[in-house]
Amino acid sequence: MDFINAIILLLNYIVVPALSYGSQLALGAIFVTLIYGILRFANFATGDMMAFGTMFSVLLTWYFQSKGIGLGVLPTALLTIPFSIIMMILYMLIIDKLVFRYYRIKKSPPVQLAMVSIGVLFVTQAIVRIIIGPFDRRFLDGEKFILKAIEFKEMTGLNEGLTIKTTQVITIVVTVIVVSLLFWFLNKTRTGKSMRAYSDNEDLALLSGIDPNRVVMITWMIAGVLATIGGVLYGLDKSFKPFVYFNNMLPIFAAAIVGGIGNPFGAFLGGYVIAFAEIFITYAYKKFFMYLLPESLEPDSLMQLLSTDYKFAVSFSILVIVLLFRPTGIFKGKVL
Amino acid sequence: MAFFEGKGMTGGYGGVDIITSCTINVNQGEIVAILGPNGAGKSTAMKAMLGLLNLKSGTVAIDGQDISKLSPQDRVKRGISFVPQTRNVFTGLTVKENLEMGAFLRDEDLDKIINEIYELFPILDEKKSQIVGELSGGQRQQVALGRALMTKPSVLMLDEPTAGVSPIVMDELFNHILKVKKTNVAIIMVEQNAKQALSISDRGYVLVTGENKFEGSGKELLNDPEVRRSFLGA
Numbered sequence: 001m002d003f004i005n006a007i008i009l010l011l012n013y014i015v016v017p018a019l020s021y022g023s024q025l026a027l028g029a030i031f032v033t034l035i036y037g038i039l040r041f042a043n044f045a046t047g048d049m050m051a052f053g054t055m056f057s058v059l060l061t062w063y064f065q066s067k068g069i070g071l072g073v074l075p076t077a078l079l080t081i082p083f084s085i086i087m088m089i090l091y092m093l094i095i096d097k098l099v100f101r102y103y104r105i106k107k108s109p110p111v112q113l114a115m116v117s118i119g120v121l122f123v124t125q126a127i128v129r130i131i132i133g134p135f136d137r138r139f140l141d142g143e144k145f146i147l148k149a150i151e152f153k154e155m156t157g158l159n160e161g162l163t164i165k166t167t168q169v170i171t172i173v174v175t176v177i178v179v180s181l182l183f184w185f186l187n188k189t190r191t192g193k194s195m196r197a198y199s200d201n202e203d204l205a206l207l208s209g210i211d212p213n214r215v216v217m218i219t220w221m222i223a224g225v226l227a228t229i230g231g232v233l234y235g236l237d238k239s240f241k242p243f244v245y246f247n248n249m250l251p252i253f254a255a256a257i258v259g260g261i262g263n264p265f266g267a268f269l270g271g272y273v274i275a276f277a278e279i280f281i282t283y284a285y286k287k288f289f290m291y292l293l294p295e296s297l298e299p300d301s302l303m304q305l306l307s308t309d310y311k312f313a314v315s316f317s318i319l320v321i322v323l324l325f326r327p328t329g330i331f332k333g334k335v336l
Numbered sequence: 337m338a339f340f341e342g343k344g345m346t347g348g349y350g351g352v353d354i355i356t357s358c359t360i361n362v363n364q365g366e367i368v369a370i371l372g373p374n375g376a377g378k379s380t381a382m383k384a385m386l387g388l389l390n391l392k393s394g395t396v397a398i399d400g401q402d403i404s405k406l407s408p409q410d411r412v413k414r415g416i417s418f419v420p421q422t423r424n425v426f427t428g429l430t431v432k433e434n435l436e437m438g439a440f441l442r443d444e445d446l447d448k449i450i451n452e453i454y455e456l457f458p459i460l461d462e463k464k465s466q467i468v469g470e471l472s473g474g475q476r477q478q479v480a481l482g483r484a485l486m487t488k489p490s491v492l493m494l495d496e497p498t499a500g501v502s503p504i505v506m507d508e509l510f511n512h513i514l515k516v517k518k519t520n521v522a523i524i525m526v527e528q529n530a531k532q533a534l535s536i537s538d539r540g541y542v543l544v545t546g547e548n549k550f551e552g553s554g555k556e557l558l559n560d561p562e563v564r565r566s567f568l569g570a
Binding site: 194196197201205207209 | 420425426438440
């Protein structure tokens with residue numbers, strides 16, 4: 001019985017949260033990797049672009065709530081996603097036209113484009129703060145739990161409860177759908193294949209008659225979808241605070257690099273690698289050992305490797321280790 | 337008037353002219369080899385005909401129409417196909433996807449053209465679902481040729497198609513090029529392996545410092561004592 005309790009404990013505090021956090025990182029990481037593979041620069045504005053899309057979702061959720069429009073047990077925010085995606089894509093295309101396009105035509109080196117994206121980061125951050133402010137917002141409504149700890153305990157008679165939040169299930173389901181659609185698009189459609197071809201060999205793609213402007217436009221559109229959905233899912237699961245989105249850039253980049261930058265499938269798995277690593281290392285295992293060990297051996301300390309305040313240190317360490325020992329990532333990078 | 341002709345082409349990258357009033361032409365169903373020592377401007381002449389180089393003077397015409405002002409992409413639409421010397425395949429895509437991308441501009445039934453390419457290069461049919469990065473050098477060159485032929489070009493330009501492959505593979509590739517010639521395509525190739533290239537070519541041009549030095553049929557050039565001494569090493 002104690003053994004099962006210990007397993008439930010890990011499921012509840014590590015596996016379920018890491019799966020949903022990992023999904024959110026995965027969407028961001030695929031966004032980073034697509035931009036890197038096709039537009040050939042590291043987009044430092046990733047986190048803040050996600051905040052930009054989520055901001056519209058928050059505003060529209062408030063508006064819909066005031067009009068009494070909702071989805072019942074599901075969060076109203078789901079209804080706002082399509083509108084937010086449109087705003088996000090518009091913003092990205094405008095930024096591309098005003099800023100990135102100039103450097104692309106000049107064939108600037110990737111480092112310069114990355115610096116330019118830092119400029120875009122500051123501007124986007126400012127716009128978000130002017131429109132919605134820097135505060136922490138919760139915009140989750142509807143049914144909060146699918147499975148409550150108490151219900152689980154009553155059902156199974158165990159000491160430990162298993163909680164499954166609605167947002168966690170929504171996150172995982174939506175991620176699986178979005179990522180499957182994306183891979184289908186990249187591997188099976190003509191446009192998707194032309195994007196992979198463009199990422200693989202730009203000159204030959206031009207000689208084959210692939211229109212670079214179209215590839216770039218579609219890349220931003222897909223990026224807009226990924227950024228908005230990833231951002232909204234994260235915001236629903238935790239909360240929407242622009243600064244936190246900016247910070248999320250580190251685990252997102254770590255995920256993209258661990259998976260092999262330019263490789264969308266690698267980025268997808270990289271999201272989960274980072275999420276599990278962060279939560280595994282910052283979880284306090286005291287109770288887990290209390291279940292497994294005899295009373296005499298019970299640990300006095302929290303049995304926590306690192307405080308949760310240091311969770312970014314975990315992604316950063318993974319990032320550095322991967323770059324030192326396997327710069328192409330776990331999966332071969334730089335191919336789409 | 338030849339089918340595809342670059343006439344009096346002069347130009348280079350930046351200030352210095354790499355080719356000076358260089359003239360090259362080819363007819364349909366003919367293989368023309370461009371030969372010459374290193375740095376003679378062979379590849380540059382070919383790139384000028386594709387439009388990858390801005391010409392100071394001279395014209396490029398296909399089928400009597402002047403295309404000197406067109407971009408490389410527009411020239412591709414006019415039926416000119418180019419196989420670069422390096423990075424001439426999409427290494428991360430499968431063989432079949434490479435062929436599909438080659439015909440990105442074509443709307444009609446791709447499967448029919450792809451099957452024609454498979455007939456020309458049977459090995460590609462066998463390996464159609466394999467990632468091109470995993471193929472051998474000779475197989476990759478066949479993918480590159482196949483990709484270029486997907487547009488059903490009237491002119492095919494090959495930049496050192498046999499660079500870095502073994503002599504056996506080289507013979508095989510030349511055989512494939514002869515097969516392509518039989519489909520009434522005009523072929524221009526730049527080659528380092530001058531003797532072998534001339535043996536399958538109808539005509540050849542020898543460029544020296546960007547100018548036409550010798551020209552003639554493959555046999556004439558092979559038998560010309562001066563050409564032999566200077567460029568064929570015998």
